[in-house]
Amino acid sequence: MREAIAEGYKAALKAGDKRRTATLRAVNAAIKDKDIEARGAGKPPLSDEDALVMVQKMVKQREESLAIFTEAGREDLALVEREEIAILAEFLPKALSPDELAAAITAAIAATGAAGGKDMGKVIAELKAKYPGRIDFSKASGAVKAALG
Numbered sequence: 001m002r003e004a005i006a007e008g009y010k011a012a013l014k015a016g017d018k019r020r021t022a023t024l025r026a027v028n029a030a031i032k033d034k035d036i037e038a039r040g041a042g043k044p045p046l047s048d049e050d051a052l053v054m055v056q057k058m059v060k061q062r063e064e065s066l067a068i069f070t071e072a073g074r075e076d077l078a079l080v081e082r083e084e085i086a087i088l089a090e091f092l093p094k095a096l097s098p099d100e101l102a103a104a105i106t107a108a109i110a111a112t113g114a115a116g117g118k119d120m121g122k123v124i125a126e127l128k129a130k131y132p133g134r135i136d137f138s139k140a141s142g143a144v145k146a147a148l149g
Contacts, residue, residue, distance in 0.1 A: 001048045001055075005091055023087045025119070030054055051094070052133045059088045093133045101140060104131060105147050117148055130134065 012020035015091065035045045046054070049060050051060065066081040096104060108126040123144050127135055 001051045001091065003026050005031070005051075008091070016090070021084050023084045027055060027058065027088070027091075049132055055088055055091055056133060057104055059085055059092070062088070091131060095136070096131060101135065101143065102147075104135070105140070106146055108144075114148055117145065120144055120148055123148065 005009070005024055009021065009028060011022035012024055029085045031046055031051055034050070042054060062081045066078055066085065067076075069078040069081060082084065082146070104127060105123065108114075108123045108130070112122040114123050114128050120141070124137065124141065127140065128143075
């Protein structure tokens with residue numbers, strides 16, 4: 001993932017795409033900050049999984065800002081957020097479709113032997129392990145609860 005972001009940054013610089021350059025520069029800076037923080041704590045550098053989580057968090061922050069700007073009628077700022085979300089989304093794995101999510105939940109329930117609401121954590125853990133970065137768990141938890149209920 002680091003390499004893909006670095007290559008995207010270099011391509012944006014060469015193309016003179018200021019928005020893309022600034023967005024990917026921010027991602028690179030955040031990754032380097034986390035690496036430095038980890039080194040200070042005696043931990044290894046940021047893994048691809050951790051970088052994925054960080055980029056997902058950056059997308060969520062921009063989505064929240066987008067909602068605020070849209071509500072306030074600031075379409076100029078909302079446009080910037082939409083562009084940055086699109087750029088960041090290029091580096092995220094493709095999200096599961098609703099049908100794929102339903103099938104994944106059914107498979108996870110079967111794999112864990114979950115029988116009711118008390119087993120929801122097992123099912124979520126199974127989904128996180130099999131589909132890292134491809135499921136929005138704030139939305140999927142309701143579907144899991146419904147499938148177990």
